[in-house]
Amino acid sequence: MSRIPFDVVGFDLDGTLLDTSGDLAAAVNYALATLDRPPFPVDSIHPFVGKGAKVMLERALAASGGCDEGLIATALPILLDYYEQNLAVHSVPYPGAIAAIDELGQAGVKVAICTNKSERFTIPLMHQIGLSERFASIVCGDTLHVSKPDPAPIHEMIARAGGGRAIFLGDTINDIAGARNAAIPSVAVSFGFLDGPVELLQADAVIHHFDELIPLLENWPG
């Protein structure tokens, strides 16, 4: 019998399960270079990530001299094509993530993903990184007509994973507010793409390393 009081543990992808910042930064910088804009250091793109590729580009353009619809129309397809060809060059699971997923599986708990990244990138990325078979469901930013913090994709992730009591882990307000909107508890990870104190997310709990996840869940109140 599992001592973990959840049927489904849901994960955000970028900045939570995977450190995708190297490949996202490479794609942003490739697109910026075609506009003669200077590149960003990898860590500086963290605050641009969380609401999909178009918003990431808009934020990068705004922070590097200005953004308008014409620039986005030119640079977005370049960014998307580059990223599609270079999804898993630098991207890796955060330390302890695979071990935590293994332990959840051994405890009979389903693991699932709800990301704001589109299916076009998420599905091949998970495949290339060797993780696609491990998750009971993967719901992306364009799987439904809405994305986090709307609760619908989180509900869909839970339903496709078989339903039951669920908890969600994430690195940005989209995740924590999404979990709250879906009326499930949340855990914020402090090692993701957050640009500020993790406490501001007001998650139900915070972890600083995946080694903390199983003990946290085993001792979850109620």
Ligand SMILES: O=C(O)COP(=O)(O)O
């Ligand atoms: O790609 C994004 O902008 C966000 O992706 P995430 O929801 O997995 O963090």
Ligand SMILES: [Mg+2]
């Ligand atoms: Mg994220």
